[in-house]
Amino acid sequence: GAVVSQHPSWVICKSGTSVKIECRSLDFQATTMFWYRQFPKQSLMLMATSNEGSKATYEQGVEKDKFLINHASLTLSTLTVTSAHPEDSSFYICSARGGTSGRAEFFGPGTRLTVL
Amino acid sequence: AQSVTQLDSHVSVSEGTPVLLRCNYSSSYSPSLFWYVQHPNKGLQLLLKYTSAATLVKGINGFEAEFKKSETSFHLTKPSAHMSDAAEYFCVVSDRDTGRRALTFGSGTRLQVQP
Secondary structure: OOOEEEEOOEEEEOOOOOEEEEEEEOOOOEEEEEEEEEOOOOOEEEEEEEEOOOOOEEOOOOOOOOEEEEEEEOOEEEEEEOOOOHHHOEEEEEEEEEOOOOOOOEEOOOEEEEEO | OOEEEEOOOEEEEEOOOOEEEOEEEEOOOOEEEEEEEEOOOOOEEEEEEEOOOOOEEEOHHHOEEEEEOOOOEEEEEEOOOOHHHOEEEEEEEEEOOOOOOOOEEOOOEEEEEEO
16 A cells, blocks of 8 residues: 555656656545655655645745646646756655655655756 | 755675664655655666654565654665665655655665675
């Protein structure tokens, strides 16, 4: 149980295009989903927290107009990187909390974004 | 505010020897503490969690951790390392009384296991 999937697992795009990443909780209802980014050989940095049906809460320094988050249902959250640039290249990881997980989060496998 | 310090960025052990990955935390409230493992190019897997029950927590794959409030530590141990344990390990804290607050990650410890 407690499986979280992400799609796509990797994506390469041209500078200036937008990329959408999906995060799904497959076997539980996720009341809260989180989006992180991880640079090579570094730890995870929280970008934003989203609760189903409400606006996401962004961490300081994260541009909400650039990283659009939608949490339309209890099993799906999407992160859209708008007008991507090479510096947005990173490993994006989502996690979900809900059901009987308490404060533990279950993580997706991550999406590697490369912007050319 | 909450924070986590992983005292070693790299730990190298021989297969079959004990593993100790050190973690100290700071939390304004009663913390929940976790250890996650990340294998190369993979997502994170929860190894174990402490949420105010028993201070010695047993996790998957033979790992365990002990919550020591007086030392503000939550070190991860395993009696005998296996080659498959080689990965990045993250100590994580969450303030249980702050509602939606997400997890705060340590900087990670890379565990190498020598044959």
